Amino acid sequence: MKKWIVGIILFLLGLVIVATAIVLFCLYVPTPRSTDGADIRISTGTSTKQLATQLKEQKFISSSSVFIWYMRVSGRATQIKAGEYHIDQRANMVSIVNTITGSFGVHFGDVRVTIIEGMDSQQVFATLQKQGLPSDGVEGWATALRAERESELDVTLEGKPSATDLTGYLYPDTYFFKSDATAETIVATLFENFENHLTEERLAEIEKSSLSFYQILTLASVVEKEVSNPDDRAIVAGLFLQRYADGYPWQSDATVEYARKIDSDSTNSLYNTYTHIGFPAGPICNPSIELIDAVLHPTYTDYYFFLTTNDGKTIFSTTYQEHLNAIETYLNEN
Incomplete structure (x- = not known):
């Protein structure tokens, strides 16, 4: 075999080895974080790409591209479970995927709440109350509904008078919350899910x-x-x-x-x-x-x-x- 052919084969083999090493590093080596661990909230309807960006920004993973690839080849892209999770400081990408898809780990959003289409804000609160939420009660709910809300989309709050509450923005869906979730956390989750549906x-x-x-x-x-x-x-x-x-x-x-x-x-x-x-x-x-x-x-x-x-x-x-x-x-x- 000619030397140049051998050289090309060795070069390509080297690329495969390096790429494999990088992927394995991203999958199994935890990303350095300064804290002992952190919570992450995943809204209903979050896509794999959105989740990858969120995890990368919060320094849970080192590569969003490897995360998206692994989610797809492992068949987990459609198994993301909305809720709140605690990610340990030593967690690598594989263990994080296992946690957020419900395969292993602890899912911290154990209180299931279903908001039905057509509910007004009072009915949403009554539904939450049946599950013991929110932890700060009716006063917390009233405050969270009328709090100034920042939006990632310019259009979301367009035309909304500042004096009105967030009725209309509490997206109907099934959610999982911690038992001590505050009204602010709940409203923020519903509002974020609403925005996620604005494609x-x-x-x-x-x-x-x-x-x-x-x-x-x-x-x-x-x-x-x-x-x-x-x-x-x-x-x-x-x-x-x-x-x-x-x-x-x-x-x-x-x-x-x-x-x-x-x-x-x-x-x-x-x-x-x-x-x-x-x-x-x-x-x-x-x-x-x-x-x-x-x-x-x-x-x-x-x-x-x-x-x-x-x-x-x-x-x-x-x-x-x-x-x-x-x-x-x-x-x-x-």
Whole structure:
């Protein structure tokens, strides 16, 4: 065999050995950290790439590229479990992956809480209370809801009045918390999960919209409460937007119910869309991302009225008389 061929083979073999050594070093040698250990919070919906960046920034791993590669080749990329974890100072990349995918280690978020689409902030708090959360009670919850919130996305808080709380931003999902989790930790987790669902595609659509993001979120929350059938969400979103353009009140029963819940004077409340023309003062619940999609992609029709039957069917009408007939047929029947 010619010497130059042998040289190339040896060179390539050397590259393989060096690359293997680097990968093994990243996988099995702990990254130097000054503390005895640290906690890490992983939000629901966090991608492997986002997690790699988070771990690298917090100096849990030495290479985000090796972490992403290992997650994929080991089949763990789809097994990330949201929650809070304690990472030991001596933990290497392999043990960290085992911990956050639930294979080994201790998962510190042992209190499971499910926030359902359409819950308002009071209902979210009541759900948390059933699990003994938050540790600082109702006062901590009220403070966390109204605290100034920093956002990594410029658009998230666009149009939100400073006096309003974070209703609308508490993303509905299943979470795992420590038993002593404070309201601030819980609200921050729900808010972070909300932002994680605002993909680049959605952000581009939001940027193109003539509505502020707070208006988009507000309308999404109203449609969430008004419509049961997913296929009708975009139609109802278009209906409300058409009424808004025409200067016609939304006349949403869901907004009246919310006004009665939070305002002593529900008749004159800015949430009451029978007496107040335009968008209500803010979101009336915490909608799912699908409702935001419906508002970003509304379906415009000739419909101007609708109702939801007791079995969840949406009945649309083009005229007020048709709407009255529908009420008589579907809601006033014995």
